[in-house]
Amino acid sequence: MTEGIRTREQSQPAGREYTAYPRQFSAWRWYKPVLVLLLFAAFYFAFSTVATLAGGVVAGNVMDYLNSLMGGYDTFDVYSSAGALGVLGSVAVMLPALALAGLIVRDRPWSSYSSAWGGWRWPVFGVCMAVGLVIYGLPTAVPSLIEGPSGSVEFTLGGFLLLTVLGPLQCVAEEYCFRGLVMQSLGSWFRLPVLAIVLQAAAFAALHPYNIFGVITIVFTGLAFGAAAWLTGGLEASCAMHIVNNMTAFYFTGFGYGEVGSEIFVPGMLFSIVIDALALAVLAILRKKTGLFTRMQRDDIAPFEARRQRKKERKITALELRQDSELVRARPADVPEETDRKGTEDL
DSSP: OHHHHHHHHHHSOTTOOGGGGGGGSTTOOTTHHHHHHHHHHHHHHHHHHHHHHHHHHHHTOHHHHHHHHTTGGGGOOOSSHHHIIIIIHHHHTHHHHHHHHHHHHOSSOTHHHHBSSSSOOHHHHHHHHHHHIIIIIHHHHHHHHHHOOOSOOOOOHHHHHHHHHHHHHHHHHHIIIIIIIIHHHHHHHHOOHHHHHHHHHHHHHHTSOOOHHHHHHHHHHHHHHHHHHHHHTBSHHHHHHHHHHHHHHHHHHHTTSOOOOSOOOHHHHHHHHHHHHHHHHHHHHHHHHOSGGGOOOOOSHHHHHHHHHHHHHHHHHHHHHHHHHHHHHHHHHHSOHHHHHHHHHHO
C-alpha cells in the first residue's frame, strides 16, 4: 500500500500545473513574458508580411490579392497556392516568431510551451487525434457525405498540397501562441488557471472576424482548447482538436461539400459548443482513468538550470581572467625596472 502511494506521488510531481509552469524555471521574472510578447509581435509582423506578399506574388497581382483578404471569411481562400501561402502561411509563421523571441529572452526552454512533462508527447497527441477524429471529424464528415457536394471543387493541386502542410502548422501555431504564450504568461502572473483560460479565450475570439454568434462560438472553442491544455498538461490535445476541426472544414469545403463564411447562426453555435463539451468530457475521463497525461518523458528543468549555471560560471571565470590581466598590465608601471632586477639578483 505504501509503495503504491509512493509510485503515485512520483508520477504526479509538484509544479506540473501547465498554466503556471514557467515559474518552475529560475530565469523566470514577471516582465520576461512581456519581452517575449513584444519580440514575438515584431517578428510575427515581419514574417507574416513576407508570407502575405509571397501569396500576392504567386497570385500575380499583389494589390488585388491584398484587397481580397479584407473580406474576412466570406472571401476566404486556402484552396489555391496563393491563398494557402498567404492566409495559412501568414499564421504558421507564429511558430518561428515565438521560437526566436524565446531564444533571445531565454526565460525558459521551448519544451515548456509544449507541456509541463518534458516537451511534446507523441503518445498523447496520437490518442487525442483519435478522439478528435471521432468527436470533431465524424459529425462534420458524415452529414456532408450524405447530402453530397453543394458546389464545385475549389482545390488546385498546389493549393491542396500547401493546405495539407500549412493547415496543421497554422493550427499548432495558434495553440503555441494563445494556449502557450498567452495562457501560460497569464497563469504564471496570477496563478489562477481559470482566469488564464478565460482571458486567452477572449483574445483568441477577438482575432476571428465572425458575427456575434460566431464570436461566441470561438469564445467557447477557445475555452475548450484552453481547458484541454490545462487538463492534459500540454498542447497536444488542443493541437489535435484544432487540427481535426479546421482540416475537416478545409477539405470538405475545398471539395465542394460546403462553404466557410463569417456568419454563424444559433444552431451552428450550439452544435459547436456541444462538440467542445463532449471532447472535454472524454479528456477528463482519460485523465481520471489513465496515466497518459501525467507520464514524465524527461526533465527539462534540471538541464535548463545546468546550462544557466555553466553560463554563470563562464562569465565569472572570464571576469576573473580579465581582472588578473589588468593587474598584470598595471604592475610594471608601478614598480621601477631596477627594483625588479635587484629583487631578482637577491633571489
